[in-house]
Amino acid sequence: xxxxxxxxxxxxxxxxxxxxxxxxxxxxxxxxxxxxxxxxxxxxxxxxxxxxxxxxxxxxxxxxxxxxxxxxxxxxxxxxxxxxxxxxxxxxxxxxxxxxxxxxxxxxxxxxxxxxxxxxxxxxxxxxxxxxxxxxxxxxxxxxxxxxxxxxxxxxxxxxxxxxxxxxxxxxxxxxxxxxxxxxxxxxxxxxxxxxxxxxxxxxxxxxxxxxxxxxxxxxxxxxxxxxxxxxxxxxxxxxxxxxxxxxxxxxxxxxxxxxxxxxxxxxxxxxxxxxxxxxxxxxxxxxxxxxxxxxxxxxxxxxxxxxxxxxxxxxxxxxxxxxxxxxxxxxxxx
Amino acid sequence: xxxxxxxxxxxxxxxxxxxxxxxxxxxxxxxxxxxxxxxxxxxxxxxxxxxxxxxxxxxxxxxxxxxxxxxxxxxxxxxxxxxxxxxxxxxxxxxxxxxxxxxxxxxxxxxxxxxxxxxxxxxxxxxxxxxxxxxxxxxxxxxxxxxxxxxxxxxxxxxxxxxxxxxxxxxxxxxxxxxxxxxxxxxxxxxxxxxxxxxxxxxxxxxxxxxxxxxxxxxxxxxxxxxxxxxxxxxxxxxxxxxxxxxxxxxxxxxxxxxxxxxxxxxxxxxxxxxxxxxxxxxxxxxxxxxxxxxxxxxxxxxxxxxxxxxxxxxxxxxxxxxxxxxxxxxxxxx
Numbered sequence: 001x002x003x004x005x006x007x008x009x010x011x012x013x014x015x016x017x018x019x020x021x022x023x024x025x026x027x028x029x030x031x032x033x034x035x036x037x038x039x040x041x042x043x044x045x046x047x048x049x050x051x052x053x054x055x056x057x058x059x060x061x062x063x064x065x066x067x068x069x070x071x072x073x074x075x076x077x078x079x080x081x082x083x084x085x086x087x088x089x090x091x092x093x094x095x096x097x098x099x100x101x102x103x104x105x106x107x108x109x110x111x112x113x114x115x116x117x118x119x120x121x122x123x124x125x126x127x128x129x130x131x132x133x134x135x136x137x138x139x140x141x142x143x144x145x146x147x148x149x150x151x152x153x154x155x156x157x158x159x160x161x162x163x164x165x166x167x168x169x170x171x172x173x174x175x176x177x178x179x180x181x182x183x184x185x186x187x188x189x190x191x192x193x194x195x196x197x198x199x200x201x202x203x204x205x206x207x208x209x210x211x212x213x214x215x216x217x218x219x220x221x222x223x224x225x226x227x228x229x230x231x232x233x234x235x236x237x238x239x240x241x242x243x244x245x246x247x248x249x250x251x252x253x254x255x256x257x258x259x260x261x262x263x264x265x266x267x268x269x270x271x272x273x274x275x276x277x278x279x280x281x282x283x284x285x286x287x288x289x290x291x292x293x294x295x296x297x298x299x300x301x302x303x304x305x306x307x308x309x310x311x312x313x314x315x316x317x318x319x320x321x322x323x324x325x326x327x328x329x330x331x332x333x334x335x
Numbered sequence: 336x337x338x339x340x341x342x343x344x345x346x347x348x349x350x351x352x353x354x355x356x357x358x359x360x361x362x363x364x365x366x367x368x369x370x371x372x373x374x375x376x377x378x379x380x381x382x383x384x385x386x387x388x389x390x391x392x393x394x395x396x397x398x399x400x401x402x403x404x405x406x407x408x409x410x411x412x413x414x415x416x417x418x419x420x421x422x423x424x425x426x427x428x429x430x431x432x433x434x435x436x437x438x439x440x441x442x443x444x445x446x447x448x449x450x451x452x453x454x455x456x457x458x459x460x461x462x463x464x465x466x467x468x469x470x471x472x473x474x475x476x477x478x479x480x481x482x483x484x485x486x487x488x489x490x491x492x493x494x495x496x497x498x499x500x501x502x503x504x505x506x507x508x509x510x511x512x513x514x515x516x517x518x519x520x521x522x523x524x525x526x527x528x529x530x531x532x533x534x535x536x537x538x539x540x541x542x543x544x545x546x547x548x549x550x551x552x553x554x555x556x557x558x559x560x561x562x563x564x565x566x567x568x569x570x571x572x573x574x575x576x577x578x579x580x581x582x583x584x585x586x587x588x589x590x591x592x593x594x595x596x597x598x599x600x601x602x603x604x605x606x607x608x609x610x611x612x613x614x615x616x617x618x619x620x621x622x623x624x625x626x627x628x629x630x631x632x633x634x635x636x637x638x639x640x641x642x643x644x645x646x647x648x649x650x651x652x653x654x655x656x657x658x659x660x661x662x663x664x665x666x667x668x669x670x
Contacts, residue, residue, distance in 0.1 A: 134581050148516065149525050181483065181563055181566035181567055189484050189561075190483075190484050212567055213574035214574075216571075216575065216578050226524075227516075228527075232514060235516070235549075236547035236572050237572070237574070239547050239572070240551065240575035240576050241575050242548070244575070244579045248583065
């Protein structure tokens with residue numbers, strides 16, 4: 001347990017996600033073993049026995065829970081004593097360096113607006129997720145699902161936030177692409193055709209329209225789209241990865257017999273899954289809010305929760321949100 | 336060479352696609368070796384020497400070409416002597432059973448409207464493409480890129496066309512899903528939320544909103560969306576498949592050495608690629624037009640062109656377009 005780790009506590013919504021609270025608390029305990037302190041938030045009487053006297057994991061009481069089926073906006077507006085609200089207010093009040101929730105994404109986004117507030121000039125906070133590229137680099141896709149319908153001006157703000165985030169995590173002069181169905185300026189739909197000229201007026205390193213396949217092949221570092229398209233793209237990529245690995249496994253087994261094939265591919269398949277499995281990457285980061293919020297996967301297991309806590313910890317430590325806030329506020333206001 | 340094959344000639348736009356006319360003519364020659372007759376369309380002086388005295392491949396003269404960079408609508412409207420127009424009119428005039436083009440998709444779609452016409456009650460013709468599912472079944476995705484912006488009523492027509500096509504190619508009572516970012520009725524964007532109630536009023540087997548990953552996992556047989564989202568989904572899936580195979584290959588080589596790994600995986604990798612490589616599946620079918628049109632991939636090589644010709648031949652032989660026309664015209668007009 002290092003001093004630095006102890007300084008940066010991560011507030012974790014213990015009640016959000018399909019496997020809450022068990023997988024969430026177990027993920028916090030796993031992160032604690034690696035030196036990261038967590039504040040797990042939820043009904044005290046329920047969480048206390050699970051945490052026991054685990055060092056580096058503390059319980060913070062929140063009596064209520066937002067369910068996955070609830071109306072997100074109403075739920076996030078309605079009740080200040082839910083686990084997600086209490087989690088976010090730990091960040092607002094400086095008691096935690098970042099927040100993690102695997103619960104209802106819509107509710108989390110709305111609650112973050114209410115409890116943390118947005119950066120100046122930001123009207124919507126997009127979710128930024130990282131996809132692996134063919135060459136081993138990273139591709140930041142945003143919005144991965146915070147807001148389904150948005151204006152062209154909002155997409156320009158997403159581009160600014162995405163580029164700032166990319167720089168904050170070490171990418172130099174990141175290239176920004178607008179997700180479209182072809183690279184020519186004439187491609188795209190009504191929304192992207194209205195957005196592209198606005199993007200080109202900024203001082204960002206805009207490469208223009210970029211197809212998803214080209215982006216994964218290295219055409220840009222930041223890929224901008226609305227939350228509907230971003231989310232379905234992400235789910236298409238997950239689906240395709242699953243189809244491909246399943247079929248390849250079957251083909252190999254057909255040739256080599258199931259047992260020999262499994263033995264032969266064991267290590268390679270495992271390492272590969274760790275790299276390509278987006279769940280294991282620890283979720284996504286909400287950009288544009290006054291504080292670090294990590295959006296975990298609803299189906300997160302303990303290991304994915306641990307990854308989300310690590311991501312929150314890394315992001316908080318990098319100071320990327322603070323530098324993003326500074327960059328965004330310096331931006332000439334052409335929104 | 337069978338008599339039946341000889342009856343159904345396929346009109347092939349020899350001048351469309353990145354590798355035209357060489358790859359196109361070579362693809363037609365490959366299909367001819369398997370008994371399928373083609374009419375390759377383009378400048379006669381250029382194509383004649385390539386075809387030579389190849390049986391089952393005939394040259395039909397068209398002096399002009401639509402380039403990939405041209406404005407699709409203008410080009411398709413402007414010139415009746417381009418290879419794509421002449422190709423389509425061979426179908427209209429009953430000289431060919433189906434058309435294949437790997438050229439500018441927008442131009443092809445517009446030219447098909449002009450030269451073939453649409454089925455009654457159809458205002459836009461969507462492109463239907465087939466994706467592999469995890470369990471080995473098929474998923475029909477439409478619109479894969481014909482029309483980027485469309486009305487909710489148009490998506491309902493796409494659903495009808497997709498379901499008819501699914502039945503025509505042997506799927507019984509196909510389940511229709513509306514592509515969205517979650518399965519609950521409250522999910523989706525403004526467009527899908529306006530479309531879902533209209534879909535539910537039809538007599539189609541509508542399962543509701545379906546995420547792409549769930550669709551690839553078997554939640555529906557027909558997945559409906561607009562041409563912008565459909566096209567970027569398709570390109571995301573292609574990109575993901577490419578990232579996954581590339582990384583897995585690297586992981587395996589890391590463990591087993593490049594040469595041994597390549598030998599070991601040779602057959603499995605090849606069979607797998609044939610199944611998952613969407614290019615090799617021969618392109619997509621334009622639905623709702625008065626005649627069979629196959630939209631080949633712009634980057635199609637000879638083998639992909641051969642696959643497209645096979646797909647056109649199969650589709651024409653199945654009579655699926657005729658039965659679709661009958662079904663659509665019987666549909667109560669709630670559009």
